[in-house]
Amino acid sequence: MTYNGDVTPGGAPAVRELDRLTVTKVSVGPMDNNAYLLRCHGTGEQLLIDAANEAPRLLELVADGGLATVVTTHRHMDHWVALEEVVAKTGARALVHADDADGLPIPAEPLRDGNTVRVGDCELEVIHLVGHTPGSIALLYRDPSGVPHLFTGDSLFPGGVGNTEQDPQRFGSLIDDVEHKLFDRLPDETWFYPGHGKDSTLGAERPALPQWRARGW
Template identity: 75%
Template sequence: MSSYSGNVETGGAPDVRNLPGLRITKLSVGPMDNNAYLLECLSNEDLLLIDAANEAPRLLELVGDRALSTVVTTHQHMDHWVALEEVVAATGARALAHPDDAEGLPISTSPVVDGDRIPIGDCELEVIHLVGHTPGSIALVYRDPKGTPHLFTGDSLFPGGVGNTHDDPEAFASLIGDIETKLFGALPDETWFYPGHGKDSTLGAERPSVPEWRARGW
């Protein structure tokens, strides 16, 4: 049985989860306790990084002498891309982001939009556009053919609530609506999700609280 907990600390060791076809390595980088996720297709060792948030040397150490093909940035906030330019320069990886957030990033990125598929060797991630935390925030879902879905939510969904919409009622309404329809309405309770900061959870654990989140307005 896997010992993965998803509990990592800035400056501490990564946590690793081995699925039948995909390895997920979660690392916390400082100074804002950002989670970066290195995904490896086990059939051919293709690598993809979700959020080159900071501490490029630690991220590059995770990659090692293997080939990193892709870096996906979940949204335009600076704490999620401080290491992006350095990681891409060192590895030659292509950089992907939603076009609505691309202007906020330090390097040119190729666009990904809702419903796009991003390959990791023989595995793939599906892009889910979630408007509200930023205009171009995305989540990424891996539909494990031998298990449950695995969802990388950036700063759009955390244990306990949706991402910060800065007291903007329109942005909150958009985000909670997208979360309800595109995540809770489309994926099963056993879906494990991995946020941009802090601990993981499952959609089933959070689902009963969604009406409370909508009522409180944050």
């Protein structure tokens, strides 16, 4: 089945096979959060982006392949409810941006803009996007055999940037970071995977950037 990123709470995962990496997307309740399990083909090593909720379901996805790392995209509770249990049962490293580390229920290793997180033979670049929270990040995988893949947490969705609670300073920071660190750097075919809901591409969203900035949220 062709991957389209359309998942629902309690529904089947969506699986995307890249040349070196398998991306499995699942939605967990009660807030329809997306969690992403990445598995390196060369080594079998696995990394989870956002242990959002439903720890037993996430552990079932991990199965007997083990889990090396859990990256939390930002400190909001709906993105880490299952973190403590998943880490306790797998021994995985927990990673989060340094500016959001105090919002997690367990200690986590700090990340900063430009850091690299490995999953087996594959590398993810940490991109710091300030505004939704102080330490929100996106993770970029540059597929050597295809298009870039970008995991954006709650900083970028189809239709706009993440919630900044009508704070003009936070909104200005986030829209600037999203425009300059993502849209200005990456091509239209870049596929992005948000923290909730459906995926999109930068090319599909790029024409709306001026409208997003003008509306201010």
